[in-house]
Amino acid sequence: MDVDAYGDKQGAETLARFEKEYGPLGLELTDRSSAREEPSGIYLFRCPEGWRGLDVGGIEWIHHTWRYANVEPSVHPDTGDMYRWHYADRANPHWRTNFENLPKLPQGIIDNEGHFPEETAEVVRDHAGEDVLTEGEPCDFVLNILKGFQTSVDAGDSRHSTMVRIQKALFHKGSEGHPGVKAAVDTLESQFLAAFDKEDDRTPGPNEFSDAKDGGLKMVPDRQRDTDPCDDGAIDPDLVPAPGASATGGDRRHLPQIAEWVWTARPVLGHIQQAAHSRCVSADVTLVAVLCRIAAARPPLIQGEAGKGGLSLNLLMAPIGPPGSGKSTATASLPRELLPIRDDFDFSVHSGIGTGEGAIEVFQGYVDVETESVASDGTKKTKTSQVKKQVRENAMFIVDEGSVFNTARNRTDSTLGSHLSSMFYGLGVASPNAQESTKRKLDMNSYSMSAIINLQNEIAGPMLGEQGQGMPQRFVFLSANDRNIPYERVAFPGPLRGVNIGPDSARRKGMGNDDDPFRSVGDDDAHYLRLPDDIAEEIHRKRVARGRGDAVADTWEAHKDAIIVKLACLLAMLDGRGTAPGEYVTREDFEIATAIWDASAAVRDRLLADIAEDERASREAKDRKQVEMAGLKEAAKLTAGTDVERVKQKILRRLERVGGDVARRTLYQNAISKGDRKYFDSALDMAVGQELVEVDGTSVRLVGG
Secondary structure (H helix, E strand, O other), rough: OEEEOOOOOOHHHHHHHHHHHHHHHHHOOEEEOOOOOOOOOOOOOOOOOOOOOOOOHHHHHHHHOOOOOOOOOOOOOOOOOEOOEEEOOOOOHHHHHHHOOOOOOOHHHHHOOOOOOOOOOOOOOOOOHHHHHHOOOOHHHHHHHHHHHHHHOOOOOOOOHHHHHHHHHHHHHHHHHOHHHHHHHHHHHHHHHHOOOOOOOOOOOHHHHHHHHHHHOOOOOOOOOOOOOOOOOOOOOOOOOOEEOOOOOOOOOOOOOOHHHHOOOHHHHHHHHHHHHOOOOHHHHHHHHHHHHHHHHHOOOEEEOOOOOOOOOOOOEEEOOOOOOOOOHHHHHHHHHHHEEEOOOEEEOOOOOOOOHHHHOOEEEEEEEEEEOOOOOEEEEEEEEEEEEEEEOOEEEEEEOOHHHHHHHHOOOHHHHHHHHHHHHHEEEEEEEOOOOHHHHEEEOOOOEEEEEOEOHHHHHHOOOHHOOOOHEEEEEEOOOOOOOOOEEEEEEEEOOOOOOOOOOHHOOOEEEOOOEEEHHHHOOEEEEEHHHHHHHHHHHHHHHHHOOOOOOOHHHOOOHHHHHHHHHHHHHOOOOOOOOOOOOHHHHHHHHHHHHHHHHHHHHHHHHHHHHHHHHHHHHHHHHHOOOOOOHHHHHOOOHHHHHHHHHOOOOOOHOOOEEEEEHHHHHOEEEEEHHHHHHHHHHHHOOOOOEEOOOOEEEEEOO
């Protein structure tokens, strides 16, 4: 943990917030490297493998693939002081004696100040990667990345870190076949060296740029495209564009988004969009994540008007996007910054949801219950025992790995899907156990909750395929990519003001921050947010038609009206309205809510169409494979006993000796003499046709090996 607490850096304030929210960090128990006064410096902690912290307020997180730590006897380039290890009164630092003595980061920081990236780990290549240094004039994609160096350095970012990031982005573009990467890297080197002026205390190392370049080239994943890589419509600055078009005619990277007019409809919505763009994440996802936070924090009896009574405002959302698109930031850390909730309010945010029983368990706790009995002699005895029951009303669930959610939901004994479906409407849910003391139960309208399940496009398929069970229809689906994010930097506008989360009762005292507490209203037991009369009447007529059997709702639209009503009510509360006498949900609330629903339906329909197209393509590929295998088997019969058979035996012997996967190129170069290499492809095809070996991409292995 790299803490900057000097000048205008906010590291000390952020540390204080961490310790207030998550408890002592154990700073005095760990090792710190610094050339400045405490608390500045780099602190060493243990954390779960793969966890990556989110930089915030003067604190950055360093790990083995990102940046490095200066230690003694290095000299700080600005202060001229030597870096020193600080380890209290211990004889040696923990890193030197036993790193397991380093303290662990508090679980609260793990859950709320970072994430576990979904992106696939990069693989070190067995060559220098020079093929990604493409020749020619740089295309617009490459030029746009190159511009990022000067922009970032001018904004105060580290020259070295920025150089490494831009190199990596250029190499990715080269691996896609974009032209001009070689020229762009040469230009980047000139810009990097020019960033150190004559009066600068630090000069670049003699091999600083080339060392970073050599390391970066070895980490470029092998990616290929069959189409022109520059024909992608929009410039995508740092990410390698994913190939493939949607079955509905659009680029699969760019799912439909909320209509642009929404962001100018109200200042609070523009505020949320600016906050999202300051973090380079989706405004659509951030907006509904904030609404989910309101839904989970409100009193359970603040409900929408639904004709038949109250409608729970519990909300479910599933952002859809590729790895690295910022789903964790948009759903967890950013909404927390926009809508802070103080510690003295029992509001629980969980980074997972587990099973259906686990979702109920969050609201549960043990309480002491006294029971009285009468003995045979008439004396009364009082016994105190602990019983599990509901002890809190408010909880929010954020699942960062959709695959984990799918696995939990598909367990044979799982009640997760059915419980989420019931909790969407605030219904009573229970998981009775054998013993009374361990029963889990939530009464109807006794709790407020929301759930966000972050999904990658390919993981959304199994969830969408369960519409017959009614659960996916209750979700709002939104794109985690936002094509409106500007290339220039955007300032974070600060937390929201005047949001209404409900009565300021003793349980909810202290919502918001010290400077601007959230607006609070009366402490009535129940309140329905009134709908405009014509909209309430229209919803009523639809319900009557379905109840009489005169109309049947489309499977995917069965809960459309409920979702729009929920969103409209939460938008009213976001705007500071909805629970004071005489305040209604407005028509504009409904129009914005409908725009969110329309985007959700468009995302869902695009995914369903793409899933159907993928299934068709998979069937066709399987059929082609069967035809190819039949041809290979026939060819194997015709060529047996020839030179091809002899080369085939060489391949088999090498695979048996090595064991496991062998690169096709390695087999070609090392197992086969130059005179026999002309038979290599036919021999390998024969072995595949005889089902002796199998080929997976560029790897070859024995069948069953």
